[in-house]
Every structure is written in structure tokens, then in C-alpha cells.
Amino acid sequence: MNSIFHRISVRKYQERPVEAEKIERMLRAAMAAPSACNQQPWEFYVVRDKDVILQLSKASPYASCAKNAPVVFVPCFRSEGRAPEYFNIDMSAAVENLLLEADELGLGAVWMGISPDQGRMEAVAKVLNLPEELHAFALVPCGYPAEARPQEDRYDPARVHYVGEEI
Numbered sequence: 001m002n003s004i005f006h007r008i009s010v011r012k013y014q015e016r017p018v019e020a021e022k023i024e025r026m027l028r029a030a031m032a033a034p035s036a037c038n039q040q041p042w043e044f045y046v047v048r049d050k051d052v053i054l055q056l057s058k059a060s061p062y063a064s065c066a067k068n069a070p071v072v073f074v075p076c077f078r079s080e081g082r083a084p085e086y087f088n089i090d091m092s093a094a095v096e097n098l099l100l101e102a103d104e105l106g107l108g109a110v111w112m113g114i115s116p117d118q119g120r121m122e123a124v125a126k127v128l129n130l131p132e133e134l135h136a137f138a139l140v141p142c143g144y145p146a147e148a149r150p151q152e153d154r155y156d157p158a159r160v161h162y163v164g165e166e167i
Contacts, residue, residue, distance in 0.1 A: 010108025
């Protein structure tokens, strides 16, 4: 899985649409994520409408770069589930899968946190007119990268603690 070591946060996009087949592959990857009790709490909004994307870019002080993305994924979680205390963990796994698949497909994306900030969650819910049982988890702007840069090596052996024999 070279995408783990290649993926970066991309905030600048070419003016080029993302193909429907690639969007579906990213959604399939997201929904292949593990979840507590296999509850799969996710639903995804795929936003391609420029006016709606502009509104979403104002839902968080850190989301302004979303306004130039050709597509924005909005992962949401349902209110009900067998293990609601794990919704954010489940959603994190799904978003990570989506990001890795985007990289694999030659696309760039960035994860913008919305949950658990109630103000941001309400702003996204209002823009998308989410049903009461759905809660916005993140914004994931995506597109063809307008620039290239290498991923930094974040491995830090000082943060690894062996219990038992060292390898």
C-alpha cells in the first residue's frame, strides 16, 4: 500500500472534474472500513454543485480551500447504532480509506474536521438540509492536484515502545 507513504493533504486543485467511476471507487473504499460491531454508521454526500461547495467552505474557519474543489465528500454518521460511542472511530477509518483511494487514483484530498464541533456540524447540516438522524463528520474536498510535493517521513523511533523482545 504505497498510498500510505505517498498520500498528502491536497488543498489546491486543477479545474478538472473527477470522473464518476473514481468517485464510486473512493466511496467503495470508504465503506470497506472496519466499524465497531459492524455497525457501518456512515452515509456520504457527494457535492459537485459549486454554490453548495462555496457554502460548505464557510462551515469551518479551516475549510476555505474547499471552494475550489470539483467535488466535496461529506461523510455523515447516523444517530442510532449498536455502539454509538465508536462512531467517530468508525468514521475516521472510513475517511482514511477514502483518502488513500483518492491518492491511488491520482487524486488529492484533505480531511477537514467537522465533528465534534457542534457549530460546524450545524452549519453543514443546514447547507445540506441533513435529516435529523444524520450528523456531519467531516468535509473532504477532492480533485486533481494543482501541485506536487513529497510526503514527509513522520516515523519517530522515540515514539515506539517495545514490551518484550525488540525486533
